Amino acid sequence: MPIYTGRIRRESVNVTVTSGAGVTTATFLNSLNGILREIIVTPPAAVDASATMTFTLVDLDGNIVYTKSGLAANSGASINLLTNDLRVPLSGKYTLTVTYSVAQPTTASTTKVVMYVET
Numbered sequence: 747m748p749i750y751t752g753r754i755r756r757e758s759v760n761v762t763v764t765s766g767a768g769v770t771t772a773t774f775l776n777s778l779n780g781i782l783r784e785i786i787v788t789p790p791a792a793v794d795a796s797a798t799m800t801f802t803l804v805d806l807d808g809n810i811v812y813t814k815s816g817l818a819a820n821s822g823a824s825i826n827l828l829t830n831d832l833r834v835p836l837s838g839k840y841t842l843t844v845t846y847s848v849a850q851p852t853t854a855s856t857t858k859v860v861m862y863v864e865t
Contacts, residue, residue, distance in 0.1 A: 755780060755863045761844045762856040770849050772857075774842045780863040782812065782834040788858040789819050797850075801859065802843040803834075811840065819846075836863060 763772040782803075789799045800815040812834050844857045 753865050754783070755865050757861045757863060759842060759859050760856050761842055761859060762854055763844060763846055763850055765850050765852055765854045770847070771843060771845045773844075774859075775839055776842060777839050778836040778861065778863055779838070780836055780865040782836055782861060783864050784862040785812070785814070786858075786860040787814070787817055789817050789821060790855050790857060795819065796848075798847045799857065800843075800845045800847075801857075802845070804841045804843060806839055811836070 757776065757778065759774050759776060761772045761774045763770065785801070787799075787801050797819045798815070799817040799819065800813065801817065802813040803811045805811050842859055844859075846855065
């Protein structure tokens with residue numbers, strides 16, 4: 747559910763990788779419009795403690811708009827695009843993809859993703 751504060755829209759979604767041998771990816775389709783300013787990704791504990799996670803934002807044409815890899819399981823990551831002076835314009839529907847480096851064979855893993863978009 748989006749929350750608006752002035753010109754900043756806070757969009758929060760949960761992306762769940764279901765359990766099962768060979769299952770490493772989950773996606774969520776979301777509509778985003780504006781300039782992406784910050785992403786906060788909270789990977790849960792993984793069945794395999796050495797697992798890492800990759801977060802990817804893909805547009806409707808299949809182009810990767812933003813990606814961040816190597817996020818450790820059971821840790822939070824705040825990716826502040828202002829720090830790196832990045833301006834990622836968004837318009838329309840995007841697919842959020844969460845990919846683990848190894849399958850989660852016995853337990854589903856839900857990753858919370860919060861995005862701050864300047865409108």
